Amino acid sequence: MLFLAIRHLVARKKQTTLTLLGIVFGSMAFVAISGFMLGFQYFLLDQLINNDAHIRISAREDRVDHEVANKDLYSKLDKNGLVSWVVDPSGTRSNPKIENPQGWAEILKKDPRVEAYSPQFSAQVLFSVGAIAANGKLIGSEPDMQVRVTNIQSYIKTGKFEDISSGGNRIIVGTGLLKKLGSGDGSTIFVYNGRDKPVPFKVIGTFETGGRQIDDTTAFGALIDVQKLAGQPNEINNMAVRLIDFNRARETAHDWQPLSPDKVESWDEINAAFLNVFRIQDAMRYMMIATILLVAGFGIYNILNVVVTQKKKEIAILRFIGYEPGDILQLFFLQGIILGVVGSIIGLILGYIACLGIEQISFGGGPMGGGTMMKVSFDPMIYLRAFLFGSLAAAFASLMPARSAGKLTPIDIIRSGAE
Amino acid sequence: MGLLAKNLVKSFGEPPTTVLHGLNFSIKEGEFVSLTGRSGSGKSTLLYLLGALDAPTSGQVEIDGHDLSTISSDELHRLRNQSIGFVFQFHYLLPELTALENVLMPARKAKKDIAMEKTIRELLTEFGLEGKENRLPRQLSGGEQQRVAIARALSMSPKYLFADEPTGALDTANAEIVMGLFEKANRELGTTVILVTHDPAFAARAHRQIKLVDGRIDSDGPPTTN
Ligand SMILES: Nc1ncnc2c1ncn2[C@@H]1O[C@H](COP(=O)(O)OP(=O)(O)OP(=O)(O)O)[C@@H](O)[C@H]1O
Ligand SMILES: [Mg+2]
Numbered sequence: 001m002l003f004l005a006i007r008h009l010v011a012r013k014k015q016t017t018l019t020l021l022g023i024v025f026g027s028m029a030f031v032a033i034s035g036f037m038l039g040f041q042y043f044l045l046d047q048l049i050n051n052d053a054h055i056r057i058s059a060r061e062d063r064v065d066h067e068v069a070n071k072d073l074y075s076k077l078d079k080n081g082l083v084s085w086v087v088d089p090s091g092t093r094s095n096p097k098i099e100n101p102q103g104w105a106e107i108l109k110k111d112p113r114v115e116a117y118s119p120q121f122s123a124q125v126l127f128s129v130g131a132i133a134a135n136g137k138l139i140g141s142e143p144d145m146q147v148r149v150t151n152i153q154s155y156i157k158t159g160k161f162e163d164i165s166s167g168g169n170r171i172i173v174g175t176g177l178l179k180k181l182g183s184g185d186g187s188t189i190f191v192y193n194g195r196d197k198p199v200p201f202k203v204i205g206t207f208e209t210g211g212r213q214i215d216d217t218t219a220f221g222a223l224i225d226v227q228k229l230a231g232q233p234n235e236i237n238n239m240a241v242r243l244i245d246f247n248r249a250r251e252t253a254h255d256w257q258p259l260s261p262d263k264v265e266s267w268d269e270i271n272a273a274f275l276n277v278f279r280i281q282d283a284m285r286y287m288m289i290a291t292i293l294l295v296a297g298f299g300i301y302n303i304l305n306v307v308v309t310q311k312k313k314e315i316a317i318l319r320f321i322g323y324e325p326g327d328i329l330q331l332f333f334l335q336g337i338i339l340g341v342v343g344s345i346i347g348l349i350l351g352y353i354a355c356l357g358i359e360q361i362s363f364g365g366g367p368m369g370g371g372t373m374m375k376v377s378f379d380p381m382i383y384l385r386a387f388l389f390g391s392l393a394a395a396f397a398s399l400m401p402a403r404s405a406g407k408l409t410p411i412d413i414i415r416s417g418a419e
Numbered sequence: 420m421g422l423l424a425k426n427l428v429k430s431f432g433e434p435p436t437t438v439l440h441g442l443n444f445s446i447k448e449g450e451f452v453s454l455t456g457r458s459g460s461g462k463s464t465l466l467y468l469l470g471a472l473d474a475p476t477s478g479q480v481e482i483d484g485h486d487l488s489t490i491s492s493d494e495l496h497r498l499r500n501q502s503i504g505f506v507f508q509f510h511y512l513l514p515e516l517t518a519l520e521n522v523l524m525p526a527r528k529a530k531k532d533i534a535m536e537k538t539i540r541e542l543l544t545e546f547g548l549e550g551k552e553n554r555l556p557r558q559l560s561g562g563e564q565q566r567v568a569i570a571r572a573l574s575m576s577p578k579y580l581f582a583d584e585p586t587g588a589l590d591t592a593n594a595e596i597v598m599g600l601f602e603k604a605n606r607e608l609g610t611t612v613i614l615v616t617h618d619p620a621f622a623a624r625a626h627r628q629i630k631l632v633d634g635r636i637d638s639d640g641p642p643t644t645n
Contacts, residue, residue: 007515317511320472321525321571322500324492411473414507 005334022296023343031351038377053240059096116148120238140226159205176216297397304401319410329406336398344390426478456631504572562593
């Protein structure tokens with residue numbers, strides 16, 4: 001029946017083209033929108049996964065409330081219930097730190113899921129050059145360990161990341177931060193911890209990740225220098241961990257959490273808000289495509305219904321020369337399938353071309369930095385899905401008209417035609 | 420063998436109006452029978468019952484000893500494909516297919532279309548359609564279309580050919596050609612022909628004439644000329 005189905009489609013070129021357009025447009029939109037959205041998502045995910053630790057172990061910043069205060073200050077009186085506060089005490093413990101870094105190091109060294117880890121001390125500080133000041137974060141680490149945990153190495157613009165280790169208050173600064181301070185490579189920046197006298201650090205290099213929230217605020221220094229600056233020698237408040245498989249971050253973090261009071265968070269927990277946005281984007285994408293395909297499907301359904309009515313006489317002919325109900329069903333079902341498959345394939349090709357076009361669009365400024373090209377995903381799954389959705393929508397839409405055509409009996413058609 | 424009608428009753432609608440009132444007769448293989456009667460007398464209805472297109476309200480039709488009410492649907496489709504040919508007043512052709520493809524459709528169903536193409540081309544030539552095999556129905560005259568339809572009905576060399584006023588829409592010359600084709604098939608291939616016609620001259624050319632009046636057999640025998 002394939003031969004007759006094709007003849008039918010070719011005989012009504014206009015209708016066929018119009019129906020085809022619906023499916024073409026649907027699958028093309030899916031490919032283009034998915035390519036664009038997923039490209040963006042993969043780009044961000046890549047940044048989330050590779051620019052930061054997969055798991056971050058950090059010191060708990062304990063809140064101080066009256067219970068904690070009573071226990072620490074008035075434990076005897078508190079037992080007798082004699083302590084009451086006019087205004088409840090509030091605040092956090094100063095100098096949070098990881099209590100047992102050696103213990104963590106043992107755990108991390110033994111766990112086969114761990115690829116690398118890096119103890120850190122990061123401090124909220126004020127950077128200043130002359131009269132200009134900017135808030136930011138100074139991350140102290142052992143550079144040789146740090147480079148194995150994140151890909152900071154690949155973002156270095158000038159200088160060498162390893163050189164901060166030689167001690168003596170050397171830092172690598174984000175390009176944005178340096179610009180804000182009106183300063184340059186090789187200059188000296190004063191770093192103020194909020195309590196003591198500002199300490200001079202020498203800028204020995206710059207980095208640029210493309211992420212503004214990092215580039216405008218962050219500087220890297222040697223672990224020992226930052227510890228000294230914060231007045232907490234030999235202490236760390238962070239442990240950045242890279243896993244062999246980032247997908248196992250959540251499960252691994254949950255395994256470790258009970259081992260210590262420190263906070264253990266996986267990258268997807270830290271970035272839950274981002275990932276939620278992705279989920280909403282995905283839902284929107286599927287809704288959009290469902291709408292387009294629904295319309296296209298209705299088009300096929302309508303047209304096939306009309307065609308079945310128009311072709312009753314021919315159905316009768318086929319039946320009285322010995323064709324079976326199943327053959328008739330096939331005749332019309334195949335037309336739907338052909339429309340779906342051909343339409344999807346054309347849609348995929350056009351969608352691919354559209355993606356190539358989108359890729360050429362550059363977007364300046366923005367949170368991704370300047371002059372970046374649009375990120376588009378060419379994931380084969382997108383194309384497979386678009387093809388399946390298009391074909392299935394068409395198959396589904398043509399099933400009912402085809403079945404009704406199969407049910408017609410030759411005699412009813414001949415009689416109604418004769419009268 | 421041949422066709423057998425036993426107590427054939429057909430009624431339509433609710434309340435039922437009976438169109439055929441218990442007909443009994445048989446048609447032998449190789450006969451040429453004309454079926455006549457006034458409009459509304461039940462000729463077409465009877466033809467569809469005999470040709471396995473419709474089922475009687477009661478009674479039986481047997482083709483070659485097979486009761487049509489008890490055969491499987493596979494057998495029914497094979498019967499329609501290989502043993503029965505139908506020709507109607509209005510040439511029922513598939514408009515998207517050429518004359519040759521139309522005639523090959525029954526063979527295609529039986530998966531013999533490639534093997535039979537040569538025979539079918541010869542048939543079309545014999546029917547005066549040489550050089551028009553690849554035309555679409557709308558590029559053919561009414562008479563030519565009817566010849567294509569007859570070629571299709573005869574393409575599988577069926578034992579039985581049913582024709583419902585096949586000359587009704589044709590001029591005398593074309594009607595004569597069509598009548599000639601039926602007679603030739605009957606004479607040379609032994610095809611059993613059952614022909615519904617309003618034309619007394621054509622009816623008279625059959626071996627036997629069955630005349631219906633209000634759904635009953637009024638006369639059955641050698642053709643009369645009136
Ligand atoms: N599907 C149907 N429903 C109801 N009545 C029907 C149906 N088919 C046929 N009839 C009736 O049965 C009677 C016989 O119809 P039939 O078509 O067999 O007549 P006919 O002899 O072929 O007439 P004509 O020479 O005009 O073709 C008519 O009265 C017709 O109205
Ligand atoms: Mg009739």
